[in-house]
Amino acid sequence: MSATAPSSPLLERRYARLGVLLIAPTIMVFSLVIVYPLLAAIYLSLFSIYTPTLDGEFVGFANYMELLTGKAFWNSLYVTLVWTMGTLTLQILAGVGMALLLHQNLWFRSLARSLVLFPYFLSTVVAILVWRWLFNDLYGAMNHGLMQLGILDMPIDWLGSMPNAMIGIILVGTWKYFPFVVIAVLARLQTIPEHLYEAAKIDGAGPVARFWDVTLPQLRSVLVVIILLRAIWDFKEFDLIFLLTGGGPVTSTQTLSLLVYQEAFGLNQMGQAAAYSVGMMLVMLAFMLIYIRKTAREI
Amino acid sequence: MPFLRTLAFNLFTWTLVLLIAFPLIWMIITSVKPQTELFRIPPTWWPETITFEHYKRLLYETPFLIYFRNSVVLATTTTMFVVTLATLGAYSLVRFKYRGRDTLALLVLFTYLLPSVVLIIPLYLMMVAIGLSNTLLSLILAHTTFALPYALWLLRSFMEGIPEDLESAALVDGATRMGAFRDIILPQLLPGIISTALFTFILSWNEYLYALVLVNSDSVAPLTTGVMSMLISAFNIEWSLLMAASVMMSVPLIIVFAFLQSYLTSGFGAGGVKG
Numbered sequence: 001m002s003a004t005a006p007s008s009p010l011l012e013r014r015y016a017r018l019g020v021l022l023i024a025p026t027i028m029v030f031s032l033v034i035v036y037p038l039l040a041a042i043y044l045s046l047f048s049i050y051t052p053t054l055d056g057e058f059v060g061f062a063n064y065m066e067l068l069t070g071k072a073f074w075n076s077l078y079v080t081l082v083w084t085m086g087t088l089t090l091q092i093l094a095g096v097g098m099a100l101l102l103h104q105n106l107w108f109r110s111l112a113r114s115l116v117l118f119p120y121f122l123s124t125v126v127a128i129l130v131w132r133w134l135f136n137d138l139y140g141a142m143n144h145g146l147m148q149l150g151i152l153d154m155p156i157d158w159l160g161s162m163p164n165a166m167i168g169i170i171l172v173g174t175w176k177y178f179p180f181v182v183i184a185v186l187a188r189l190q191t192i193p194e195h196l197y198e199a200a201k202i203d204g205a206g207p208v209a210r211f212w213d214v215t216l217p218q219l220r221s222v223l224v225v226i227i228l229l230r231a232i233w234d235f236k237e238f239d240l241i242f243l244l245t246g247g248g249p250v251t252s253t254q255t256l257s258l259l260v261y262q263e264a265f266g267l268n269q270m271g272q273a274a275a276y277s278v279g280m281m282l283v284m285l286a287f288m289l290i291y292i293r294k295t296a297r298e299i
Numbered sequence: 300m301p302f303l304r305t306l307a308f309n310l311f312t313w314t315l316v317l318l319i320a321f322p323l324i325w326m327i328i329t330s331v332k333p334q335t336e337l338f339r340i341p342p343t344w345w346p347e348t349i350t351f352e353h354y355k356r357l358l359y360e361t362p363f364l365i366y367f368r369n370s371v372v373l374a375t376t377t378t379m380f381v382v383t384l385a386t387l388g389a390y391s392l393v394r395f396k397y398r399g400r401d402t403l404a405l406l407v408l409f410t411y412l413l414p415s416v417v418l419i420i421p422l423y424l425m426m427v428a429i430g431l432s433n434t435l436l437s438l439i440l441a442h443t444t445f446a447l448p449y450a451l452w453l454l455r456s457f458m459e460g461i462p463e464d465l466e467s468a469a470l471v472d473g474a475t476r477m478g479a480f481r482d483i484i485l486p487q488l489l490p491g492i493i494s495t496a497l498f499t500f501i502l503s504w505n506e507y508l509y510a511l512v513l514v515n516s517d518s519v520a521p522l523t524t525g526v527m528s529m530l531i532s533a534f535n536i537e538w539s540l541l542m543a544a545s546v547m548m549s550v551p552l553i554i555v556f557a558f559l560q561s562y563l564t565s566g567f568g569a570g571g572v573k574g
Contacts, residue, residue, distance in 0.1 A: 012396075018476055019395025023403065026388035026451065033422070033444045034410050040421035054424070101312045105305075112313065114556055115320040121552055121563070122323075123505035125523045126545040129530065130322045133329065133538050141325055144341040175319065183564060236414035239507040243527065260416040265512065270420055277417040288412045292405060 045275035051268035063275035073276055075251060076259040077283065082166065083241070083255055084234045087173035091230060092223070094174060095181020100215075102182065103189045113186075120179035128243040131172050135159055162252045165245050169253055173240055177233075181226055188222040189215070228291040235284055256280040330354070330542035337539055353543040362517045363544060366525030369435060373521050374503040377439050381446040382454075382496050386488070389454035390480060394466070404455070411448040415508050418444055423512055435519050441509040446499045453498065457491025458484075494562040497555055504551065522548050 045063055049056035067073045102113055119127065134142045135158035143155040158168050192215065200210045238257040241247070247254030247262065254262065260280065264273035317324075329337070330353055332346045357363045392404055422441055423432070431437040461484060469479040485492075510524040517525065526544045530536060555563070 015395060015476065016397040019391045019397050019400075022387045022391035022395070026384050026447065027403070029384060029443060029447060030406075030410070033440055034413070034418065034448075037418040037421035037425065037444075038413070040424070041417050044420060044424075054427070098315070101315070104308065104312075106312055107309050112316045114560065115316050115323075117560075117563075118323060118552075118556065119319070121501055121556070123507075123523060123548060123552075125505070125507055125527055126326075126548055127322075129526070129541050129545050130326045133542065134322060134325065136538075139338055139340065139342060139538075141342055148341065175322070187564070232412050236416070238414075238416060243507070257414060257416045261419075261508075261512075264420050270424075274420050277414070277420065280414065281417050284412075284414065288409065291412065292408050295408060296405060 041274050042278055044271055045278050047271040049270035051264060051270050054270075056271065059271065063272045064279075066272060067275050067279050072251075072259060072263075073256075073279060076254050076256045076276075079166075079251075079253060080235060080255040080257075083169060083173070083237075083253070084231060086166070086170040087177070087234055088227065088230055090170065090174040091178040091181055091234075092227065094178040095226075096185055096219070096223075098178070099182045099185035099189060100211075102186060116182055117179045119176050120183075122176070124176070124239040125243065127172065127176050128240065131168075131175075131244065132159070135168060159245050160249060162249060165249060165253050169241050169244050172244060173234065173237070176240060177230065180230065184222060184226050185219060188219055192218045225291075225294065228287060228294070232284060232287050232291065235287070236280075256283075326542050326545050329539055330546050332539055334537075334539060353537075353539045354547070357540055357543050357547065361529065361540075361544075362525065363547070365517060366520055366522045367547070369519055369525075370504055370521040370523075373435055373438055373442070374500045376435075377442045377446055377503040378496050378499045380439065381443060381450045381499050382492060385447060385450035385454050385495065386492060388451050389458045390484065392451070392455055393458040394463075407448050407451050407455075410444075411452050413448075415445065419508065419512055422509075426513055433514055433516055433519060435514075437513045438509060438519075438521070441513055442503045442506060445506075446502055449502065450495050450499050453495045454488070454491060457488060457495070460491075461487045490562065490565065493559070494565050497559060497562055501552065501555070 044056075046058060046060060047056040048059045048062070098116060102109065102116065106112055134140050137143065137155055137157050137160075140155075140158075142158065143152065146152040147155070156164060159165050196214045196218075197210060200214050205213060236257055237255065238261065241253055241255055242258055242261065245253045247258045256276065257280070260273050260277045263276055264270050328344075328346055331349045331351065332343075333348055333350045333352070336343060336347055392400060392407075422444070426432040426437040426440075431440070465487075466479050466483050469483050470476070474482070505523065506521075507523040507527075510521050514520055514524065517528075520528070526541070526548060529544065530541055
């Protein structure tokens with residue numbers, strides 16, 4: 001990996017020292033803002049801390065007992081899994097579908113690509129403001145549009161009742177994040193050698209057969225990476241759900257990220273919140289390790 | 300009928316594209332509708348009168364410009380800080396050999412995936428303890444937690460794409476490592492640096508959770524929490540005003556999209572999605 005074959009052990013040692021020197025500022029910042037807080041979170045989870053005064057006392061594993069025996073964590077875990085599975089599935093389907101369309105010869109293709117990619121880079125705050133306005137039960141374009149098209153008879157309460165609220169966040173999540181899949185798949189599609197399609201054509205394969213026999217196997221490895229990354233990111237999503245429903249109605253869209261926030265800054269129980277966040281991280285760890293192992297093979 | 304097929308395909312795809320873009324179009328349309336037209340049932344799909352009164356009100360009667368300035372300072376400082384550190388760090392991770400290097404690379408990847416809510420409680424306590432709570436500096440430090448792993452990972456991939464032989468040749472000719480870095484590596488890395496800087500800027504510009512927890516006064520609030528507070532504090536939600544704010548908030552993004560989009564897509568190839 002290293003750039004040069006150093007001519008002497010002395011030079012090699014000097015290079016190693018320079019390498020460490022270059023990474024040192026990064027390591028310092030990392031230790032201060034990531035490693036220390038991470039360890040502190042685990043430490044804090046053994047205390048009972050009242051947020052406004054920050055008074056705390058050591059309670060051992062009491063917060064973890066509450067996590068295991070109480071309803072809150074398991075309810076949020078279930079909500080998180082429903083949200084992640086729902087939005088991830090739609091993101092992949094919409095993303096691959098759109099990428100296949102945008103890969104074709106389309107009129108004004110680059111404009112179409114820009115329009116499709118835009119939601120991904122848009123601030124979640126902006127996205128949520130627009131969607132809350134669209135979902136507005138009295139004046140919202142969503143209800144009136146669907147009613148004018150004859151799909152709905154009555155305006156729907158989109159975010160205030162179940163299961164609409166869950167459907168709402170899954171829809172908005174899909175809209176916001178499927179462009180990620182589009183970009184990644186589109187980049188991979190452009191590298192599939194043309195002669196594979198030629199060969200399939202000669203063998204008499206139609207467009208559908210060519211998709212299953214040529215395109216999909218070629219996309220397999222990139223799709224695995226996309227699914228892992230998006231699963232991790234969707235699992236920990238905070239902004240979108242917090243701003244759209246705030247976890248409501250009651251706690252029916254309260255994912256684990258929202259539970260941690262609510263416990264720490266709504267119910268003022270920082271120690272319990274830290275325990276929930278550690279629990280959440282342990283659940284995610286499996287996915288993170290799979291992704292890291294997949295990537296580490298390339299290092 | 301090849302032409303009819305092309306036409307049908309284009310109509311179908313463009314309908315989907317416009318459906319996806321509809322919320323954004325609706326945002327712009329709403330922002331130029333007069334207040335009276337806004338509460339029409341059913342809504343007018345195209346504004347009958349176009350007005351810019353909401354933009355004027357936004358700029359002159361709300362703290363929007365303060366939020367905007369805060370966001371510019373926050374995102375710019377974070378980007379410069381993070382990209383400088385990450386460029387040096389990535390050079391070290393890719394082109395030097397020392398003990399612990401690969402472990403470090405894995406640690407970077409791990410933190411890149413870490414949820415913010417795990418770090419937010421200790422970071423909040425830390426900022427309170429060192430007297431930084433409610434300052435832009437606390438937000439810059441907090442944004443480092445997600446921006447630095449991201450920038451390092453991205454720049455690492457870009458760095459790996461630079462061939463080693465030019466650097467070796469310079470070294471043989473008597474250049475120092477840092478001299479070769481400045482003259483050979485930096486010029487080749489420039490597109491990668493621009494791409495990383497754009498991504499970092501956008502991440503920081505759009506961040507909400509840390510701003511929500513660490514900052515609570517108008518004078519230091521960035522756009523994300525500032526604009527949301529306009530929604531929550533208003534007795535009567537002024538949607539036109541909020542849509543105007545949304546449009547204005549997206550202006551930097553639109554500029555990037557119009558002129559620098561290729562940098563954004565090239566960052567994608569490098570950023571962990573190579574499979």
